Amino acid sequence: MKKLFFTLLISCFALGLARAQDNAVGLRFGGSAELLYQRNLSTSNFVQFTLSFPNYDGLAATGIYNWRCFQWDWTPQTCDWFLNAGVGGALGMYNFDKAGFLLGVAGSCAFGCQFKSVPISLSVDYRPIIGAVIGGNSKGFFTPGFWNFGISVAYHF
Numbered sequence: 336m337k338k339l340f341f342t343l344l345i346s347c348f349a350l351g352l353a354r355a356q357d358n359a360v361g362l363r364f365g366g367s368a369e370l371l372y373q374r375n376l377s378t379s380n381f382v383q384f385t386l387s388f389p390n391y392d393g394l395a396a397t398g399i400y401n402w403r404c405f406q407w408d409w410t411p412q413t414c415d416w417f418l419n420a421g422v423g424g425a426l427g428m429y430n431f432d433k434a435g436f437l438l439g440v441a442g443s444c445a446f447g448c449q450f451k452s453v454p455i456s457l458s459v460d461y462r463p464i465i466g467a468v469i470g471g472n473s474k475g476f477f478t479p480g481f482w483n484f485g486i487s488v489a490y491h492f
Contacts, residue, residue, distance in 0.1 A: 356454055356491035365485020366390065373489065379403050389464065390479035395427025397441045414448035425464045429477060437477055439466015454491040
């Protein structure tokens with residue numbers, strides 16, 4: 336009876352690991368610090384929501400619809416390589432001293448790898464935010480958003 340229970344438990348655990356991982360949470364550092372959440376919609380696309388600190392002087396939320404453009408199996412023993420691209424929107428507050436409202440279009444282009452042995456992915460990406468800062472003493476384009484390069488790490492579950 337113990338062997339049957341143990342076999343059933345191991346089988347259920349293996350099926351759970353074999354299931355596609357639909358969610359991911361992670362961190363991104365670069366032109367801003369970001370907390371990120373990803374949700375798979377299908378095998379070819381996903382949505383990504385971030386809470387960021389643009390240029391380390393504000394608070395913004397972005398939502399980006401991403402497509403998995405390419406996947407390569409260059410290192411079949413360790414990881415799958417990918418190239419993703421997407422577009423979405425951003426809103427928030429920029430420049431804590433002058434308190435301007437940030438409204439813009441966000442993009443994403445990421446190149447990285449997802450490890451096969453552990454549910455972690457690493458990527459180098461470019462996430463521009465092209466928009467305007469409205470209100471306060473900060474009026475005009477959000478110029479730091481053009482240079483938003485970074486490195487991301489995400490845990491998939």
